[in-house]
Amino acid sequence: MATRSVPPNQVTIRPLPAGHVLIVMLVALLGGALLNAQALVRTAERRELGTARSVALALAEPLASVSSFLRIDTPRDAIDSALGRGVPRRDTTTVAPTSTTTTTVVGSGSAATSTTTTLPRLRAVNAASPLDLLIIGDSFAELFGPALVNRSTDTGVVDATVDFQFISGLSRPDYFDWPAYLSSELPELKPDAVVAIFGGNDAQDVALSGEIFEIGTEAWIDLYAIRVAEMMDTLLESVDRVYWVGLPIMESERFTANVVMMNAVYEAEADERPRATYVSSFDLFKDETGRYNAYLDGRHMRYADGAHFTWNGGYRLADEVLPIVANQWDFQVP
Amino acid sequence: MLFPTITFAVFFVVVFLGNWFLMPFPRHWRWFMLAASYFFYGFWNWRFVGLLIVSSLANQFFAVRIHRAEEQSQRRAFVAGAVAVNLGLLGYFKYYGFFIESVNSLLETMGAGTSLPLLQITLPVGISFFTFQALSYVIDIFRRKLEPAPPLDFAVYLAFFPQLVAGPIVRGTELLPQFRGRRDPRRIDASRAFYLITIGLAKKVVIADFLAANLADAVFASPGQYGSLEILVAIYAYSVQIYADFSAYSDIAIGVALLLGFRFPDNFNAPYTAVSIQDFWRRWHMTLSRWLRDYLYIPLGGSRGGALLTRRNLMLTMLLGGLWHGAAWRFVIWGGLHGLWLVWERRREERGTAPSLATPTSRGLARLATFHLVSFAWIFFRAPSMANAWEMISRLFTEWGGGVDAITVPILLAIAVGIGAQYVTRPAVDRTLAGFSQLGPVPQGAVLAAGLLAIDALANEGVAAFIYFQF
Numbered sequence: 001m002a003t004r005s006v007p008p009n010q011v012t013i014r015p016l017p018a019g020h021v022l023i024v025m026l027v028a029l030l031g032g033a034l035l036n037a038q039a040l041v042r043t044a045e046r047r048e049l050g051t052a053r054s055v056a057l058a059l060a061e062p063l064a065s066v067s068s069f070l071r072i073d074t075p076r077d078a079i080d081s082a083l084g085r086g087v088p089r090r091d092t093t094t095v096a097p098t099s100t101t102t103t104t105v106v107g108s109g110s111a112a113t114s115t116t117t118t119l120p121r122l123r124a125v126n127a128a129s130p131l132d133l134l135i136i137g138d139s140f141a142e143l144f145g146p147a148l149v150n151r152s153t154d155t156g157v158v159d160a161t162v163d164f165q166f167i168s169g170l171s172r173p174d175y176f177d178w179p180a181y182l183s184s185e186l187p188e189l190k191p192d193a194v195v196a197i198f199g200g201n202d203a204q205d206v207a208l209s210g211e212i213f214e215i216g217t218e219a220w221i222d223l224y225a226i227r228v229a230e231m232m233d234t235l236l237e238s239v240d241r242v243y244w245v246g247l248p249i250m251e252s253e254r255f256t257a258n259v260v261m262m263n264a265v266y267e268a269e270a271d272e273r274p275r276a277t278y279v280s281s282f283d284l285f286k287d288e289t290g291r292y293n294a295y296l297d298g299r300h301m302r303y304a305d306g307a308h309f310t311w312n313g314g315y316r317l318a319d320e321v322l323p324i325v326a327n328q329w330d331f332q333v334p
Numbered sequence: 335m336l337f338p339t340i341t342f343a344v345f346f347v348v349v350f351l352g353n354w355f356l357m358p359f360p361r362h363w364r365w366f367m368l369a370a371s372y373f374f375y376g377f378w379n380w381r382f383v384g385l386l387i388v389s390s391l392a393n394q395f396f397a398v399r400i401h402r403a404e405e406q407s408q409r410r411a412f413v414a415g416a417v418a419v420n421l422g423l424l425g426y427f428k429y430y431g432f433f434i435e436s437v438n439s440l441l442e443t444m445g446a447g448t449s450l451p452l453l454q455i456t457l458p459v460g461i462s463f464f465t466f467q468a469l470s471y472v473i474d475i476f477r478r479k480l481e482p483a484p485p486l487d488f489a490v491y492l493a494f495f496p497q498l499v500a501g502p503i504v505r506g507t508e509l510l511p512q513f514r515g516r517r518d519p520r521r522i523d524a525s526r527a528f529y530l531i532t533i534g535l536a537k538k539v540v541i542a543d544f545l546a547a548n549l550a551d552a553v554f555a556s557p558g559q560y561g562s563l564e565i566l567v568a569i570y571a572y573s574v575q576i577y578a579d580f581s582a583y584s585d586i587a588i589g590v591a592l593l594l595g596f597r598f599p600d601n602f603n604a605p606y607t608a609v610s611i612q613d614f615w616r617r618w619h620m621t622l623s624r625w626l627r628d629y630l631y632i633p634l635g636g637s638r639g640g641a642l643l644t645r646r647n648l649m650l651t652m653l654l655g656g657l658w659h660g661a662a663w664r665f666v667i668w669g670g671l672h673g674l675w676l677v678w679e680r681r682r683e684e685r686g687t688a689p690s691l692a693t694p695t696s697r698g699l700a701r702l703a704t705f706h707l708v709s710f711a712w713i714f715f716r717a718p719s720m721a722n723a724w725e726m727i728s729r730l731f732t733e734w735g736g737g738v739d740a741i742t743v744p745i746l747l748a749i750a751v752g753i754g755a756q757y758v759t760r761p762a763v764d765r766t767l768a769g770f771s772q773l774g775p776v777p778q779g780a781v782l783a784a785g786l787l788a789i790d791a792l793a794n795e796g797v798a799a800f801i802y803f804q805f
Contacts, residue, residue: 011764014771015521018354021593024524025350027779029343032786039790040340079791143718146555153558161559162552298438300431304457311718 035076037067046167046175049205049212119274122240123192125157125329133160133325134191134239136182138168138200139308140247147314148195151322157331161189169201170227179234186238193241193329195321196231199266200247200307203258215258221265228269232276242276243325244269245317248285249292251306256292279324281317335377337586338535345374346590349495353594354519364486364513371493375459382458385423390489392419393468397475397482409476416472424465427457432661460499462658464492466625471506473629483510496587496594500580502601503621509596517595525771527592528778529763532785534585539793541752542579545571547794549745554716557725561736565729571745572716573709574752577605580619604756606708609691609700611675614708626655641684648680649673659715664723668714675707705753 016024033040041064044056067073125131133152135145145162152158163185168176178198206213206223213220235242246263250256263282270278285301287293294302301313309317326333335342349370356363376383396416403409425433471488474480483491483506491509553560553568560568584601591598601621608614615623634647649670656669682688691697717723729736770778 011761011768013523013525013764013767016524016771018350018519018522020775021522021524022347022350023775024528024778024782025347027776028782028786029347031780031783032790035783035787036790075787076791079787083791143555146552149556150558153556162556295431298435298442300435 033063034067034070034072037064038073038076040064046172049207122329125192125331127156130157130159131193131325131329131331132189132191133158133193133195134186134189135160135162135164135195135197136178137164137197137245139164139166140197140200142166143309143311143314144197144245144317145314147311148318148321151315151318151333154334155322155326155331158325161191167201170198170231171202171204171206171224173227179230182231182234182238186235191239193243193325194235194239195243195245195325196235197245197247198231199259199262202262203255216261221261224262225265225269228265229272232269232273236273236275240275241325241328242270242273243279243321244276245279245321246281248281248302248309248313248317249283251292251294251302255307277324277328279321281320284316284320285313335374337583337590338539341377345370346593350593357517357519357595361486364490368486368490368493371490371495371498374495375493375498378459385458385461386464386493387489389420389423389464389468390485390492392416393472393492394482394485394488397472397488400472400476401482413472413476417469420465420469420472424461427461429657429661436663463501463503464498466503466622466658467505468492470503470625470629474505474507480507480510483513487513494591496590496596497598500583500587501619501621502584502587502598503625504598505625508599512596519595522595523592525767527589528782529767529770530585530589530592532782532789534582534589535789536582536785537578537585537752538582539789541748542575542582543794544792545575545578545745545748545752548742549740550575550716553740554722554726555718557722557729560729560733560740561738562730562733563738564736564740565726565733567741567745567749569709569713569726569730570749573606573705573712574749576712576716577602578752606705606753606756607701608704608708609697610679610704611672611707612679614704615672615676622655622658626651630654641681644680645677648676652676664714664717664720667720668711671707671711671714 037060040060041057044053044060047053047056064073123129133148135141135148137145141162141164145164149160149162152160165176165178168178170178173179202224203215205215206220208223213223232242232244244266246266247259250259259282263280267278267280270276285292285296287296292302292306294300294304294306296316299312300310301316302308303310323333335345349367352366352370353363356366372383372386375386393416396412396419399412400409400416403412471480471491475482482488487510488506490513491506494504494509497504549564549568550572553565554572557565581602588598588601599621601619603617603620605614605618608617631647631651634650635643636647637644639647650673652669652673653666654669656665656667656672659665659668679688689696689700691700713726714720714723717726770781773781
């Protein structure tokens, strides 16, 4: 029988049988899950309340217990510490509503509401001393933020920056705590004003102190109003003006109903704070028939998810927001 | 369903078991793999599974007709019909909005008061890839390189989940015979598969997503905020990001297929070590390059019609290749730049003025120049608009007094690793794999678990979709 000669520098990679491969995969997946168990729990906790989250937690939490007991999570903890990671938790019970008072939901307006009549004069902004504008939010700020930055740059008197976090919001401070994050960031950044857009991920049930706040109920609206108020107050402690941008009409009727509800909360809370301005985007993204349309004025405005802005959409909203900022800070928009 | 998720890991273990247990029963295996692939695709949007079924039925219809037709004119008519149907589907889903917006813009410029209606069309994930695979199948049958496969085989080929949404573009001549052959469950090239999957995961979630989130996305979105050096590093970062992202998907796809007993063609071969643009296209998205060569460039006449026609064919191929990547003029410019450089290189070769690459220095300089030309073209590929692209280019040369705050050591490190890793030689990898393959299953699993620990710990939170999904 002829044998094939193997060159001396050629190595042989041994093929493996399927059973062997299956064991390798299972050991790798189980080992990987144990080593990353705490991160798996964090990922599961971030999901919306519901069956999928419950199942994910039911699988991840026992793994985390075993991992912790056997100290298998030590390497991951060490890496997280070295990288400065790990999300500080806060006791969210401090912001739970204490009564069942009702909040009247008003319709979303289409015009900006200015509340600056009795306020002290804002400082002059110019090229030498530009307005420091911080744009924050969830994924709705992903393209709206840079669009507003670019439009702001064109004025020559605004220095704008964006800080958005995907899948964040105000409903779930256990996942990402915006007020806590901003309390540490704002003293360093020292912006003059903030443009905020939230709500993309907020229309979900919330668990708090063992109680479930179902989306759409008065209790949920009360809780959400407290969260929005806390956020506005945190911002107003550090900046002169807050511009809170409401969400636009969505393709989904259900999401739109939630948007109307959340926009009413933003508007009501902004109205209570003289240095806060609510800017509605709801009607800005309706077509001539008054309905949602991904295309407006011949341009593609919204992505296929029926929610997020394209670049055109981002610029459309930026062109609505910037004149309101310019009007209060007394500069020209080209 | 994204590869770097727990959902996919669970899905794959089930598919792995079904794949090998059902292998002795070919008919059951085919139905099982088809169902698994439709489930994988339907995870994004179930409605598009219908599109995949329609594409399978239509292309199989044309394939059989082409094969049975006796007259060449009939064969031509059927293949033309197949091309029209495939490009029609692709055009409707991918290019309708681009076409109508361009026409409306033209009408507006001309002062015409009318505009064509825009429709809300969702782009099915991976349509560009499976359309090209279907086209290669019917054209190969027309060219008598392939006979029509049984309908079930073809449906599995078109939907086969490892390469369905972002390639490699595997031809029927490569994969269909593997469906009919017997795979040996005792001899799986698993060490290479695990290596490709692990490296792919690391490239995607550690390098690509990190560079996108920490520099490239922000600079390309608002270049007016950044100085020249920051823009230059962001361009390098995107060059590495797109390579790490796209090659990661190919690596994982090839690795997953290997574990199921199938071999896919390579799709990347250290593209940033290329010494010319021609060399780059032999190393970058290789399955697309050869598709464009065999089904576009050569049918256009290739290099058979003299220098002028060859240049025209090169330019057309690269312009259409650019448009394949995205429905925007920026992609056409990207393809056009590559076309121009290819024409220029060919002209130098014809005149004998191409630089010698005999010395390490000359090869190093050629690599550096090629990398920078490729990176320059990526500006048009990545920028969200032409205005942004021009602003990037303008500020690249005019803002050298600008800031450098956005450039951090981890970003430079990620760029260096992304480029440096391409110089790791195949024998060095093979030696490592040979050592790995000698280990028992538990130590091998432990090594991979350690890899998963490192990847997950170093990753950004959450998983971004692969860039090439949009194409």
